[in-house]
Amino acid sequence: MSDPIATAAERIRRARHLTVLTGAGVSAASGVPTFRGPDGLWRSFRAEDLATPGAFRRDPRLVWEWYDWRRQRIAACEPNAAHDVLARWSQRFPDLTLVTQNVDGLHERAGTTRILRLHGSIWHVRCARPCSDGQTRRDDRVPLPEIPPPCICGEPLRPGVVWFGEMLPLDVVKQAGEATARCDVFVAIGTSALVYPAAGFIHEARAAGATVIEINPETTGASDAVDLAVRQPAERALPELDRLLQ
Ligand code: BV8
Numbered sequence: 001m002s003d004p005i006a007t008a009a010e011r012i013r014r015a016r017h018l019t020v021l022t023g024a025g026v027s028a029a030s031g032v033p034t035f036r037g038p039d040g041l042w043r044s045f046r047a048e049d050l051a052t053p054g055a056f057r058r059d060p061r062l063v064w065e066w067y068d069w070r071r072q073r074i075a076a077c078e079p080n081a082a083h084d085v086l087a088r089w090s091q092r093f094p095d096l097t098l099v100t101q102n103v104d105g106l107h108e109r110a111g112t113t114r115i116l117r118l119h120g121s122i123w124h125v126r127c128a129r130p131c132s133d134g135q136t137r138r139d140d141r142v143p144l145p146e147i148p149p150p151c152i153c154g155e156p157l158r159p160g161v162v163w164f165g166e167m168l169p170l171d172v173v174k175q176a177g178e179a180t181a182r183c184d185v186f187v188a189i190g191t192s193a194l195v196y197p198a199a200g201f202i203h204e205a206r207a208a209g210a211t212v213i214e215i216n217p218e219t220t221g222a223s224d225a226v227d228l229a230v231r232q233p234a235e236r237a238l239p240e241l242d243r244l245l246q
Pocket of ligand 1 (some may be wrong): 022023024025026028029034035036037040051101102103119145159161162163164165167168189191192193194195196197215216217218219221232233234235
């Protein structure tokens with residue numbers, strides 16, 4: 001049985017267009033809690049109680065206490081080796097598109113350019129009403145001086161993330177769809193592949209004839225659709241792939 005990492009490196013080396021989809025597992029080594037893992041966020045919180053428009057309408061303070069707590073945790077984290085390799089690849093592979101479900105901003109801090117953020121950013125806010133044209137702006141104060149943070153119109157601001165039951169930004173979805181259709185190698189890293197439409201890109205890549213590689217210590221909701229599984233943590237597999245690609 002050939003080594004999956006060596007096989008993956010060989011396929012990535014020959015890639016003309018590389019599309020990478022990342023999930024919370026890429027940030028796990030940085031200390032950012034995942035959602036569904038044994039110590040995941042959803043273990044102690046229920047997604048529907050916090051990451052939905054209804055939860056925010058019912059209790060904006062509770063939702064903001066959760067996001068402010070996450071922002072403080074993420075602010076104490078650094079990008080890890082997985083983020084660093086992907087940042088190097090975004091410079092090295094002009095045709096690499098990084099599509100992320102993560103809202104933590106660690107890909108950006110590692111220096112990755114050209115990121116498609118499917119679920120928004122925990123470091124951005126916008127008026128919940130909205131009084132303005134729904135524009136998000138960056139607000140990375142930790143902790144926030146006031147919970148919920150007020151908009152200038154007096155309504156609360158909301159986190160600049162996509163909640164369950166909310167549409168993803170259409171322009172981002174369109175670009176991610178184009179990158180998926182165009183790629184000949186699609187790599188899904190650190191995602192349980194349970195949340196749609198993000199997880200759907202894995203299946204779309206497969207249907208479009210790309211070689212689909214999964215980097216995850218566990219099996220996922222898309223494992224039966226991948227051509228090659230690297231059952232290792234991203235912070236170990238990506239530096240090894242990078243070494244083999246030198
Ligand atoms: C939409 C917000 C449609 C930001 C998130 C019923 C009602 C309503 C909707 C639905 C429904 N049923 C299905 C849906 C669709 C729903 C959905 O998919 N639900 C799932 C749960 C069944 N999707 C939506 O609602 C989306 N919107 O469909 O709108 C629509 C149409 C018309 C009109 C209006 C609406 C919106 C989805 C976005 C939700 N927002 N987050 C925030 O607070 O963070 S989702 C949340 O999950 C995060 O964004 C996260 O990115 C995402 C996916 O999770 P993962 O990243 O995969 O993380 P997870 O913990 O699950 O897995 C970690 C993985 O890493 C594991 O596999 C683990 O093994 C691995 N790992 C661990 N360590 C490592 C590692 N891998 C590598 N290395 C390691 N070291």
